[in-house]
Amino acid sequence: MSTDASDGEAAGPPVNVTAKAAAEALSLLEGEGMDTDVSGLRLFVQQGGCAGLSYGMRFDDEPEEDDRVTEQHGLRIFIDPSSLNYIGGAELDYESGLQAAGFHVENPNVESECGCGESFRT
Known part of the structure; x- marks a missing residue:
């Protein structure tokens, strides 16, 4: 598992998380009784939607071995x-x-999105 410092490395974090998004996710994590020091938000892309790809999010107890892990605003x-x-x-x-x-x-990698904005194509 590769890890970024909370300030980011020279290349920066793989995804930027706003303070508002982090606060909301941390609140939800805590509401689920998950340990925010170990658990986190999994952000992923899956096949689906009218444009071909869609975003997915879920809480995981810990990262997988090959995950890229970053911490921003405590999340x-x-x-x-x-x-x-x-x-x-x-x-x-x-x-x-x-x-x-x-x-x-x-x-920034999206070339086109469907009308509802739920799926995309790169």
Whole structure:
């Protein structure tokens, strides 16, 4: 498992996480009774959606052996190597509004997105 310092290495973290997204994820992790010193948010890419690929997120108790692990704003983020190829350099944010609230990935690698913004193509 490769690890980045919380400030990032010279190349920077694989994904930038905003303070708002980290605070929301940490609150959810703690609500699940998970140890935030070991557990983290897994960010991944999977086949699916009308554009071909979609984002996935879940909480994991610990990283897998080949995960890229970074910590930002106290939140540990786990990314598997194949997902990193699609989302390296992306930003994870949390948006809340009158119509919807949730995590949002701003990905500079995306060539096109479907109309609903739930899937993408690189």
